[in-house]
Amino acid sequence: MNETLLTILEVIFMPVVAFVIGLFMVLMMRKLAARLQRRVGPPLMQPFYDVIKLYGKQTQISHGLIHDIGIIMAVGGYVAAESLLPVPGMDGIADKGGIVMLAYLTMIPSLGLALGVGQCANPNGSIGISRALTSMLAYDIPYIIVIFGVAYHFGSTNLIDIIDTQQAGGVATWGISEMPVLAIAGLFALHASLGKQPFEIYIAPAEIATGPMVEMGGKYLGGLFVMQSFQLYTASVLYVSLFLGGGENWITFLLKCFAVLAIPIIIAYLFPRYRTEDLVRLVWKWPVMLALIGVAFVMT
Amino acid sequence: MTQNELEKIEISTQPKRTNPLANVFDDLVRFCRSRSMFMLHYCTGCGAIELPPAMTSRFDMERLGIQPMVTPRQADILLITGYVSIKTLKRVILTYEQMGSPKYVIGICSCTVNGGMYWQSYATAKKLDEYLPVDLYIAGCMPRPEAVMEGMQQLMQKIKTGEADSWKKYYSHYDYYLGNQQQLFGNNWQTPTDIIGEAESYQLMGPQTLGEHTKILQQVQKPLEPLEMKL
Numbered sequence: 001m002n003e004t005l006l007t008i009l010e011v012i013f014m015p016v017v018a019f020v021i022g023l024f025m026v027l028m029m030r031k032l033a034a035r036l037q038r039r040v041g042p043p044l045m046q047p048f049y050d051v052i053k054l055y056g057k058q059t060q061i062s063h064g065l066i067h068d069i070g071i072i073m074a075v076g077g078y079v080a081a082e083s084l085l086p087v088p089g090m091d092g093i094a095d096k097g098g099i100v101m102l103a104y105l106t107m108i109p110s111l112g113l114a115l116g117v118g119q120c121a122n123p124n125g126s127i128g129i130s131r132a133l134t135s136m137l138a139y140d141i142p143y144i145i146v147i148f149g150v151a152y153h154f155g156s157t158n159l160i161d162i163i164d165t166q167q168a169g170g171v172a173t174w175g176i177s178e179m180p181v182l183a184i185a186g187l188f189a190l191h192a193s194l195g196k197q198p199f200e201i202y203i204a205p206a207e208i209a210t211g212p213m214v215e216m217g218g219k220y221l222g223g224l225f226v227m228q229s230f231q232l233y234t235a236s237v238l239y240v241s242l243f244l245g246g247g248e249n250w251i252t253f254l255l256k257c258f259a260v261l262a263i264p265i266i267i268a269y270l271f272p273r274y275r276t277e278d279l280v281r282l283v284w285k286w287p288v289m290l291a292l293i294g295v296a297f298v299m300t
Numbered sequence: 301m302t303q304n305e306l307e308k309i310e311i312s313t314q315p316k317r318t319n320p321l322a323n324v325f326d327d328l329v330r331f332c333r334s335r336s337m338f339m340l341h342y343c344t345g346c347g348a349i350e351l352p353p354a355m356t357s358r359f360d361m362e363r364l365g366i367q368p369m370v371t372p373r374q375a376d377i378l379l380i381t382g383y384v385s386i387k388t389l390k391r392v393i394l395t396y397e398q399m400g401s402p403k404y405v406i407g408i409c410s411c412t413v414n415g416g417m418y419w420q421s422y423a424t425a426k427k428l429d430e431y432l433p434v435d436l437y438i439a440g441c442m443p444r445p446e447a448v449m450e451g452m453q454q455l456m457q458k459i460k461t462g463e464a465d466s467w468k469k470y471y472s473h474y475d476y477y478l479g480n481q482q483q484l485f486g487n488n489w490q491t492p493t494d495i496i497g498e499a500e501s502y503q504l505m506g507p508q509t510l511g512e513h514t515k516i517l518q519q520v521q522k523p524l525e526p527l528e529m530k531l
Contacts, residue, residue: 030362034360034362037356037357038357039356039357039360039362039363040360040362040363041360041362041363042362042363042365043335043363043365045335046335046336046365048332049331049332049335049336049365050332050336050365052328052329052332052336053329053332053333053335053336053376056329056332056333057376057400057401057402058400058401058402058502059400059401205341205370206370209370209371210369210370210371210374213371213374214370214371214373215371215373216373216374217371217372217373217374217399217400218373218400221373221374
C-alpha cells in the first residue's frame with residue numbers, strides 16, 4: 001500500500017520537476033542564442049514570466065472543441081512520457097513502460113497538435129502541421145533504429161535496467177563509449193526532433209508565420225510553451241538515459257542533460273533552414289546510415 | 301465627442317479584490333505582463349528602421365523580455381512606427397482587433413501623434429488616437445533606439461501599476477472609434493471581429509459602446525462566410 005502511494009506521488013511530482021527543469025532549458029536555449037548573437041539575453045525568470053503572462057491573457061476566440069483538446073493532447077502526451085522517464089531518486093512507472101511505450105508517447109504531441117491546428121482553418125497552420133508530420137516521419141526512422149539498437153545491446157527495453165547496467169560498469173560501459181556511432185546518430189535524431197534550425201521547417205516564422213502556432217494566442221500559446229519545455233526535457237533525459245548512464249545524483253544528471261541539449265542548440269543558431277524535401281533526404285540518408293552501421297556493430 | 305473629452309474619460313478600473321491572496325495573484329500577473337511583452341512584427345512607415353538596432357546586439361530588447369512575434373494572436377503590443385496611410389490603417393485595425401486582451405498600442409514617430417510632415421496629405425490618417433486607443437507615444441522623427449527603449453520601460457511601468465488599460469476604452473467607446481473609422485472608410489466598413497460581442501464577453505459594455513455608428517454597422521454587416529477553396 002505504502003509503495004503504491006509513493007508511486008502515485010512520484011507520478012504527480014515527476015512532470016512538475018520536468019516542467020521546471022524544462023523552463024530552465026528554454027532559458028538556456030534563449031541565453032545561448034543571445035550569446036551567439038552577442039546579446040545579453042533574457043533575465044533568469046523570463047520563461048516563467050512568459051508562461052504566466054500567456055495564461056493570464058483573456059481570449060474568447062475558440063476554433064472548436066477539437067482545437068482545445070488538441071492542445072491538451074499535446075501537453076498530456078509529454079506529461080505521460082515524464083512518468084516513464086526515471087530521474088535520480090524517482091522511477092515512477094518506468095519499470096512498467098519501457099522505451100517502446102516512450103517512443104509511442106513522444107509521438108502523441110505532434111498528432112494532438114495536428115488535430116488541434118487542423119480545426120483552425122488557417123492555411124499557414126495547415127502547411128505548418130503537414131510539415132511537422134513530414135519531419136516527424138523523417139526523424140522517427142533514425143530515432144527508432146537507435147532506440148532498438150540500444151535495447152539490443154543492453155538486452156532490455158526497460159530504462160531502469162539500462163541505466164543500472166551503465167552505472168554499475170562506470171564510464172566504460174556507458175552507451176556513448178560502447179556504441180559511439182549510434183550515439184552520433186541519436187544526437188542527430190534528437191536535434192531533428194527538437195525542430196530547431198536547420199530542421200525548423202514547421203515553425204518558420206518568416207515563411208509560414210510560425211506554422212502550427214499561427215492561430216494560437218493566450219492560453220493556447222501558453223500550452224505550447226509548456227509543451228516546448230517538456231519536449232526539451234524529454235529529449236535530453238532520454239538521450240542521457242540511453243547513452244550517458246542516466247543520473248547518479250541530481251547534479252551530474254542535470255549537468256549531463258543541459259550539456260546534451262547545448263550541442264544541438266549551439267549548432268541550431270548558426271544555420272538557416274532546410275527545405276522540406278531536403279530535410280527528409282538528409283535525415284533519411286545520414287543518420288539512418290549511421291544508425292544502421294551502429295546497429296551492425298552492436299550485433300556483431 | 302471631441303478628442304479632449306475622450307481623454308478625460310476614466311476607465312473604471314477593476315476594484316481591488318478583497319481577498320489578499322487574490323491581490324497577490326493579480327499583482328503577480330501584472331508583473332509578469334510587464335516583464336514579458338511580445339510585439340507584433342508589423343511595422344508601418346519609416347520608424348521601423350529604428351527597431352532592428354533596438355532588438356539586436358546593441359540595445360537588446362530581450363533583456364526587458366520583449367521579443368518579436370509574427371501573428372496578432374500571439375502578440376501583446378502593436379507598434380505603429382510612423383505614418384499610417386488610409387489603406388494601411390484598415391489593416392492596422394484588423395490586426396488590432398485580432399489581438400488577445402490585454403493589448404497595448406505604441407505610436408512611434410511624430411506622424412502618429414499629429415500627422416507630422418504628412419499633415420496636408422489626403423491619404424494619411426493624422427491622429428492615430430482617433431482610430432485606436434494608444435497607450436504611449438514616442439515622439440521624434442524618428443526616435444533613436446534609446447528613446448524606443450525608454451518608451452518601452454515607461455510602458456512596462458504603466459502595465460505594472462495597472463494604468464495601461466486603454467484597450468478597455470476601445471470596447472467601452474466603440475461607437476466613437478467606429479465613427480471615425482467610418483468617416484475615412486465609408487459606411488460599408490466592417491471587420492471580421494465582433495467587437496460588440498467581445499465587449500459583452502469582457503463585461504466592458506458602456507453607455508458609449510453602442511450609438512449611431514454601430515447602428516449603421518449593424519445595418520450593413522454581412523455575416524462572415526468561409527472562403528471558397530480553389531486550386
